[in-house]
Amino acid sequence: MKKAKTKGPFVKFITPYLFLSPTVILMLVLLVIPIFLVIQYSFFNNAIVVKEPVFVGFSNYVTILTDSIFWSAIKNTAIFVIASVIAHITIGMCFALLLNTKYFKTKTKYIFRIIYVLPWMFTASVIAILWKLMLQPQGIINYLFQFVNLATKDSEWLSSRTYALAAITFVNIWSGYPFYMISILAGLQGVSEDLYESSALDGAGAWKRFIYITIPQVKPILISIGMLDIVWTIQSFAVIWMLTGGGPVRTTETISIYIYKYAFNSSQYSLASTAAVIALIVCIILAIFYVKQQRKARE
Amino acid sequence: MKMKRILAVLIVFVMVFSVTACGSSNSTGTEDATKESTTKESATQDSTADTSTVKDTGITLEFQQWWAVECPEGYVQNICDNFYKETGIKVELLSAPFADTKTQIVSGSTTGTVADLVSVDGSWVYDFATQGILTDMSALLAADGYDQSNINSQWQIDDTTYCLPVVNYAYPMFANMDILNDCGITELPKTWSEFQADCEIIKAKGYYPFALNLDTTSPSGIQNTYMGFAWASGIGIKDDTGAYKIAGNEGLKTFAEFMKGLNDAGYLYPGMSSLTEADMTSKFSSGELAFVINSMATLQSYRKDAPDMNIAAAAVPVKDDYADKSGMCYASWAVGITENSEHKAEAMKFLEYLFNADVNADLAVTQSAFPGSASAEPDYGDADQVFLDVYIMYQNGYPINDFICMKDANTFMTDYINELIPYMDGDVDVDSYLQNVQDAIDEIYK
Structure with missing residues (x-):
């Protein structure tokens, strides 16, 4: 009878993360990155249409809230x-x-x-x-x-x-x-x-x-x-x-x-x-x- | 056992057959879908184009436009195929409805995937030019040594050309002669007074005389219908120096009062602030409206939806004491080359091809439009009489559109509508209304 192979500590450590990875990658691409980008855009003078947008701090927030x-x-x-x-x-x-x-x-x-x-x-x-x-x-x-x-x-x-x-x-x-x-x-x-x-x-x-x-x-x-x-x-x-x-x-x-x-x-x-x-x-x-x-x- | 084998063979046969059938039906479906949506057409797909003798340059240009959606199926592709036969440069069409094209160009430019050539509306030019989406075409034209006298007009920002209008569409006034005949009106109105008098008769007979589309989803009603009416009498939003002059503009003030008079008298179709151009077109087709200012292109819709309707082209009525030439609102199918393009010279070649006398004339005839090329001589022999009448009006007057190349044109048109509605409702006086519109344009250009 063959003895079952015991997994190494690294394999044991990585396995649950590998199972989680498809969901994590999807959430990163579809949720975290877009939200992060939108938050980032809100701190620049005009993102997307300007090639080199300038950081303006909370200026956009002041504009919107006023x-x-x-x-x-x-x-x-x-x-x-x-x-x-x-x-x-x-x-x-x-x-x-x-x-x-x-x-x-x-x-x-x-x-x-x-x-x-x-x-x-x-x-x-x-x-x-x-x-x-x-x-x-x-x-x-x-x-x-x-x-x-x-x-x-x-x-x-x-x-x-x-x-x-x-x-x-x-x-x-x-x-x-x-x-x-x-x-x-x-x-x-x-x-x-x-x-x-x-x-x-x-x-x-x-x-x-x-x-x-x-x-x-x-x-x-x-x-x-x-x-x-x-x-x-x-x-x-x-x-x-x-x-x-x-x-x-x-x-x-x-x-x-x-x-x-x-x-x-x-x-x-x-x-x-x-x-x-x-x-x-x-x-x-x-x-x-x-x-x-x-x-x-x-x- | 034998029975089981026969059954197994039968099942396998049915499965193979159904997979094959599904496969073929699927591919047919895909082909049909591609034909219908014309989202992406290969430059070499047209079987009519003989490409055997063409020396392929290996260059493929992408052309983002709404033309293929609006032209007869395969028409624009045929232009590209013929261009390929002449030059060996392939043109791949990226087609989308007009409403989606602006978003696609902006998103494409941010990701660096924007097409080499883009079809542009007059109200987008300024924004696209200042955002660096469109390239300086003046330099390309000069480098090419192209005879620029062949181009009827160039859309410029600060003396730099960014777009070339390939064909132009006029915005005349259409009249439902069946309604006018029913009302005993035998002559089309030429002045504001005559128009008001006719409106009174039409209203009394139970029809709606005129419509003003002030929906802000697509705020072009202020440009095509409202200002289209004003431009006929030489009234505009700019002064002689080209500066925006709205507050204290006597012409605009008189015109605003005239329009409010029409509204107060109930001559305008109700619900104007949510009335779209499409709504207006359908109300005219259904025989509810006597007069409408709309694109020449809508004539095809009227003919299709109301084939028995007796339609006439009317010159937009002018102010009673106005005796000069009438301006006629126009829109264009214009093309620009993107800064992102790696083949700007080849893109310019394609654009010049669109200004070829025959190509341009044929496009104009096909689309009931007017040519952008000075050398084009369109044969309108088989054209609709209404179109021919408009063509004469167009030649007797002059094309005008103050919103072309305007900064933030969409925002300004929306602001203009948002100030006009309270005035029409009687909530503000005419001077305040014009001052508010002036403030809006000043805010944009500050």
Whole structure:
């Protein structure tokens, strides 16, 4: 019988690193290097388009943080994100409760599950084209609103400085709620029926059961998807760009549109990188909260 | 056992057959995809080109452009093949839609992979020249001893040529004669007053008279439609010395008030601040709009989408007391040579080939455009009557576009739109609006 060869200390040492190396290399190339480059660009006068960019310290940060358009973009982003996340949670919860109810037959629930999840199936370009057609002055929204005297055939939504931000927020809510619905539904299906039965015996009504049983049971899911949604909504770009391009007169210019315009309209890559780094810091803070919450939930 | 063997042979046969079928269907699919997207075409693929007698120089030039996407399939490749037959220099086409070309050139220049020749829009020239992407073409032209009188115009920054417009597109006013006939309008409006009077009739009849596309995703509406209207009356954003004169510019002030008047009266298509050029084209094709200022190239779209529509080319109406020549907005397919190119002289040869009388004339005819070469004599015999009418207007007037070679042109066009909308909505007065636009251009050139 052959004796198994014992590995040398170097092989033993290197083996776990070799197993890790494909992932580490991928993360380096796709994550660490691009982030490092963007941070580096933010400290130069104008990276990429200038052959020998000059180090300017925090000058770009001062420029961005004293730019009124940046703060207007932050304000628009905040409104867009807060309204979207609250509406996503509310609509997602309502539809999830509807789909989890015992009053409908399983077949009915399946049909409605498919219908409710449809907006999530569309790509950003389809969503933008669809809503642009519906929200244009000659679109179906104005046609329907005319019946209840809420609009005329010339009413503007995407091109109105008053309503444009609300319009793109609505489109974002419409396209994003199914993710909440599916996640909350999965959480609701995991809530023990015993809890509801014992609370019913104690005389708790539907509202109290919802507040004291349903919400606490799905709270970890709500916090997790809420955190993720904040980060995703901050980064929203495609739908806003295709619907309004940040207009009219910057009323729908969110931080992602602001960064894009600096980079690709004005070729100011360093300033774009600086704004991107600021957005990255906000997202990292949220990510830390998310990880902490996940750890707490596991414990 | 025998049954098992037969089954095994059958399975092997089916597998081999399906692999072969998949393989062939795959390759067909790839070929089709390549044909459709025309992202990268080899210079020697065209079977029509007889390359047997060509002495290959071993040099291959790359040409980044959007032309192959917009021209009939294989047309631009054919030009390259014919050039190869004459010179032995291969030209490889790198094609992308117009909207992606600028990004590809910038990203290519940062990684050192930018093509030798790049097609450039007028609003990119300044940025590309100052960023060192484009090379000094004046020196190349001089070194080559090329007869520069054959080039109708050269795009220059500080007296240095960076791009040569190969063909030009005019931006005339198109009129839907079906709407005008329905409204009892028999003559096309020549002045602002006549235009306003016609708009009133058209509006009363339930149509939209005119559209102003002020979407900022691609802010060219301020250039092509808004200023295109102003240039017809000799109103521009520059003074006689070439300096930007917007605040206190009486012509611009009168024109702004005229446009606001149209908007206040409801003559402009609603939703102008999110209206794109494509939207405007489709509204005209669908018969909702009576007048539109758009590229000559869109005539093909109108003919395709609304073959029965009675379209006429109209001269852009001028200010009532204006009697001089009318300026007509134009855009170009221009080409520059990149600083990064290792074959600048050969690239220049290809560019000169594009200015060859026959090549240039044929390209102009194919694309319903006007030649950039002085020696080109395009035969528009089979051309659309609307195009011929525009050609006469183009010859009677003069081409103008103040945004070509402008520094940070895209940013300025966006700023201009962002100042125009509050004025049109009545939130600021005309002087403040013009002052704000002046501040925007001053900020760019400070």
